[in-house]
Amino acid sequence: MKIKTLFALLVVATSCAGSENNSSIASVGCDLGEAIQGRALKIATTVAPITSIVANIAGGSSAIITGIVPEGTNSHTFEPRPSDAATLEAADIIFINGLVLEEPTKDLALANIRQGSSVCELGNEILPESEYIFDFSFPKEGGKPNPHLWTNPPMAKQYAQVVRDVLVRRDPMNVAIYEENFSAFSLKIDTLDNAIKIASATIPEGQRKLLTYHDAYAYFAVNYGFDVIGSIQPSSFDEPTPKEIGELISQVKSQKVRAIFGSEVFPSTVLEQIGAETGVRYVDVLRDDDLIGEPGDAEHSWLALMRFNFVTIVEALGGDASALKSLDVRDVVKDEAKYPQ
Ligand SMILES: [Zn+2]
Structure with a gap:
């Protein structure tokens, strides 16, 4: 009898801890979560x-990444x-x-998250x-x-820095890989940043004006003038x-x-109408969060996406994008079989 009561109490205590965790806002935080040992770290991402x-x-590393938001969908309204949930x-x-x-x-994540896991909001x-x-x-x-924020390379670098810090803390077995990858990736972002500055400077000053369909370049614009x-x-x-x-x-x-710049994810006849009535050229190929090509392609990367967009912007505004065109935009480690995107 005593044993049964004790067992019942333990069950209650365990389920309380579980439900507390499920509803707890404390699960949101990049400094939360336990270090794992002896198995692969499982990572979920969105866009x-x-x-x-x-x-x-x-x-x-041995980490496994699963992206939730399919490419080419409107991430702002994605359900x-x-x-x-699984x-x-x-x-x-x-x-x-x-x-x-x-x-x-985020709501679905918080409703399903396990104890010891966490949601990290990079922005x-x-x-x-x-x-x-x-x-x-x-x-x-x-x-x-x-x-x-990810269309502004210095902010994307800060995202990468947070990711590095979280992975180092949660997965001590792979620390050297995470550190080395971050060094290589941040160097590539610095090179991209420098090329954007060089290319932007070739656009006549009065023409550095952005009118976009989807509003994805606000932080980029502030940074690059x-x-x-x-x-x-x-x-x-x-x-x-x-x-x-x-x-x-x-x-x-x-x-x-x-x-005027449109987006592949948001096709619209409005651009055509504005273009026809003003005589201004419209370019409708910017890709805000839809990577180029298919998983496994060398250019299926954030770096290549940025290069494509900035080459498009610079050339349409009358500048010279050759500094951007010569960039190496391949991922630090190409491992698409393990990291489908
Ligand atoms: Zn967007």
């Missing part, structure tokens, strides 16, 4: 650029599938962009609230700051109203914008 950054740090439950660490980009995935980790950018597509009253004169996509992700299109057309004419 492809973040998967690629994590894969650059983890490449060649995880019920089957993603991936999130199995993960030791879940890297998300944060800044309110992937709330449904929240590196960007103080005072530096959040709010704008037309991400208005302050909507409560969602512009989350596109571009002026975001507007973005076309409203915060609802619907098409803009005729009044808003009219205002953009006047802005394009008055500011003498050289080109």
Whole structure:
């Protein structure tokens, strides 16, 4: 009888600890979670650029990475599938962009996370609230700051640094690999950063103006001296109203914008309309979080995605992108079989 009572108490205590962990907001934090021993670290990520950054740090280790958000989908409105719950439950660490980009995935992660695992919001980790950018597509009253930090290479490097720190702490067996990969990757980001500065300087000063459909270059623009004169996509992700299109057309004419940039993930006839009414060229191939090619391709990487976008921007604005074209954009360790993206 006594033994049975004790057993019942133990069961209650264990299940309490479990449910406390499931609902606890304390699971969100890059400095949380236990170190694992004697097995492979399981990592879950969300959008492809973040998967690629994590894969650059983890490449060649025993860690296993699973990306949740399929490439080419709207990451801002993505709803995880019920089957993603199993991936999130199995993960030791879940890297998300944060800044309110992937709330449904974060909620599913927190509902399924195991004790000892954690969710690391990279954007929240590196960007103080005072530096959040709010704008037309991400208005302050909507409560969602512009989350596109990964299109600004120095911020992506900070993401990589957080990833390195987390992996070193959670997976002590592979510390040397994580450290070495970070050194190599940060060197590649510094080289990319330098090439963007050289290429941007070739754009005549008055032409460094960005009018994009999807508003993915706010932090990039501040860093490299571009002026975001507007973005076309409203915060609802619907098409803009005729009044808003009219205002953009006047802005394009008055500011003498050289080109308008659309996104492959968000095809829209609005660009064509603005282009036709202003005579300004539109380029609709920017890729905000959809990597180039297929997993296994040399250019299926965050680095190649950045190079493609910045070459496109620089050339459309009348600059010389040759500094960017000569970059080596392959991942630090190419290991796509182990790190499908
Ligand atoms: Zn986006």
